[in-house]
Amino acid sequence: MVRAIGLAVGLGLACSAAFASPTLDGNEWFEVAPLPGPRAFHMAAFIKTDSGPRLYAIGGQRSPSDTMERTCIEYSPQTNSWRERAAMRKRRGLGQACAVKQRLWVLGGARAFGAALADVDTFDPAANAWAVGPNMPDSLYDFGAAVWRDSLIFRLGGGSWHPSRPP
Numbered sequence: 001m002v003r004a005i006g007l008a009v010g011l012g013l014a015c016s017a018a019f020a021s022p023t024l025d026g027n028e029w030f031e032v033a034p035l036p037g038p039r040a041f042h043m044a045a046f047i048k049t050d051s052g053p054r055l056y057a058i059g060g061q062r063s064p065s066d067t068m069e070r071t072c073i074e075y076s077p078q079t080n081s082w083r084e085r086a087a088m089r090k091r092r093g094l095g096q097a098c099a100v101k102q103r104l105w106v107l108g109g110a111r112a113f114g115a116a117l118a119d120v121d122t123f124d125p126a127a128n129a130w131a132v133g134p135n136m137p138d139s140l141y142d143f144g145a146a147v148w149r150d151s152l153i154f155r156l157g158g159g160s161w162h163p164s165r166p167p
Contacts, residue, residue: 033080036073038062041093043106048099049125052078056085056104056123060093068093068111072123086128088121096145098153102126105133105153110141116160117141 035057042060046053055075059068070087088106095109095117104123110116118140120133136155143158 032077033075033082036082041068043093043095043097043109045097045099045104047102047104047125049102052076054125056097056125058097058104058106058123059088059091059095059109067091068109074125085125086123086130088123089130089132090117090119090121092117092119094141096143096155098145098147100147100153101150107145107153107155108136108140108143108158110160114160 039057039060039062043058044056046055055077056072057075058072059070061068068091070089070091072085072087073082074085075082091111092106092109094113096107098105098107102125104125106121106123108117108119116139118135118138120135122131122133123129124131139160140155140158141160144156146154146156148154
């Protein structure tokens with residue numbers, strides 16, 4: 001199942017609070033509870049928790065004039081609602097989030113365009129607490145990430161470009 005949360009259009013950052021999911025047959029989209037405000041450049045991942053699946057949206061910006069945020073919000077499909085969770089220790093966006101062994105991993109990203117991070121943080125939903133993870137070998141944002149067998153995180157591509165000097 002594919003879910004779309006938030007939207008950034010070009011570098012003008014037209015933020016959307018839309019949250020939609022395709023129907024099971026994949027032929028149309030339906031709306032679910034909207035994000036609590038517009039978001040762009042955030043990280044997102046699903047985690048299977050003891051109380052069911054949860055979707056997390058972490059960091060990012062609310063408007064082009066805002067700085068990156070520390071926010072972490074959680075969506076429950078069972079209640080079709082969002083709630084605030086503990087904030088990350090640092091502001092960031094443009095990174096990646098993934099789930100490994102019921103923990104959320106937030107990788108790299110940037111506090112601002114052109115200022116990439118190697119930071120890794122992990123979130124334990126049961127404890128509602130963040131911990132520092134092992135730094136990536138280099139500072140990157142705008143990369144892909146994938147998890148294999150709930151144990152290995154693969155980081156693919158990425159860079160540290162600035163809007164005035166795109167890749």
